[in-house]
Amino acid sequence: MQHAGPQGAHGSPDTRAPASHPAAVRVPPQLRAADVDRGWRPGATGPAVRPDAAAGAPGVGARGEHTHSEQPIPLPRTEQARPVVQRSSVRGQILDALRTALVGGELAPGEVYSAPALGDRFGVSATPVREAMQQLALEGAVEVVPNRGFRVVERGARELAELAEIRALIELPVLLRLTRTVPPERWTELRPLAEATARAASTGCRATYAETDRAFHRAVLSLAGNTQLVQIADDLHRRAQWPLVGAKATPGRAALLADAEDHVTLLDALIARDVQLVQSLTRDHVTGAH
Template identity: 75%
Template sequence: MNQRAHAAPAETARVPAQSRSEQSVREAPGFPAGPPVARGEHTHGERPIPQPRVAVQRPSVRGQVLDALRTALVSGDLAPGAVYSAPALGERFGVSATPVREAMQQLALEGAVEVVPNRGFRVVERGARELAELAEVRALIEVPVILRLARSVPAERWAALRPLAEETVRAAASGCRATYAEADRAFHRAVLALADNEQLVQIAEDLHRRAVPRQRGRADLMADAGEHAALLDALVAGELDAVRRLVAGHFAAG
């Protein structure tokens, strides 16, 4: 028998209900009664699933659910090591199990969850060593690129990224890990996009998603965001030694 979700934190956004055809999404005051549990996946004994922090609003149900699940993973609403079934998650999203299962398959490809036959999906637990290894790989990719760009990109193009750096500071001040992770990813994506290499950007984003630590306090987020602003200042000023020091330290702190 499915467990009902406990009361969600105040900052959690509600997810609208899904129509029978799943062609449109309507806002609702809370979690509606979802579709019946599909056969083949056991839902008993699962952790209560908090309300997701992102509202489902776009036409693509699978894409909306995927975004909501990514946010829940970063925020810790989906606990590392816990197993969740698609029917149980679908009930709480107000959609069928199908778009949830499809979104979870994508997350499995990204290494965020793993398939548990006849049960659902287990949230991957990343230890300190694995996070350190991922941070090292990110550094091996991003540091040389940023240093190369520092020698060729004009100051005005770096200055144009100032709003993104400021957004990471605002996101860090909120203390929400999911909000900060998205702002941080947007900043790094914009920096790497100056290399005009889409494959580089995609690989870096995949590593970023895998490497985000789930246990980071507001002070850690603020320090990380402050490094973005300092790095941008050095890039605008053309201070290559400062750029080298800041970008290496940014990933080492990872």
């Protein structure tokens, strides 16, 4: 698991330069069925309705330019029936980008961010950003600030300790049972995932490591055959990765590498069916005690 750390530098959401992780995720413009009817499709050439007009009113581009005089290109019936990018797809991409920014500290605890400003940052309308932020609010990552936007929740060490306690209560009994029942070759199959966490840790990127960290833990717990357990544990793990308010430094490359090494050591203990070692390693890993 990745331990919660401090946030990056605070800055105004309307003026700060795009951050490395979410800014690199360029979300494609939203398309609607009406846009396809007007003649635009991915890869089409010619003066059809432009994809960047999808976020605004029909016939109007993203910056208000009119397209009434442009002639649509007729599509064959088979192409008209092809599925287009739906709003849910854009919202999902925005949600992933916001989660990356949150874990990386680019969305700073206590700061308020507006949906239109974040929409400009990602090149989409405010609507999918607002929908993604509502999901983050349900997860407890942000809270709604009426007429302003969304404030990133400020978390302290006590909340992190509570999350660690709950994770240990859920994951430890499962791992102890799996230690006795899962054959060693099944654990060996998970070694590439453990190695992936080490490669991610070597980059020093907290957000990149967070994804591989959770992927490894999901794969381990999935051997229990309980989908609900995996989902609940993954949600708790994600919450534990959010930055803490007031922390002075984010976990560096050395800390991430140490955390990743825990995965390899844990796999070795599981393969050896060393119940006592699995118990101590799991408790220390979840609580952050190395």
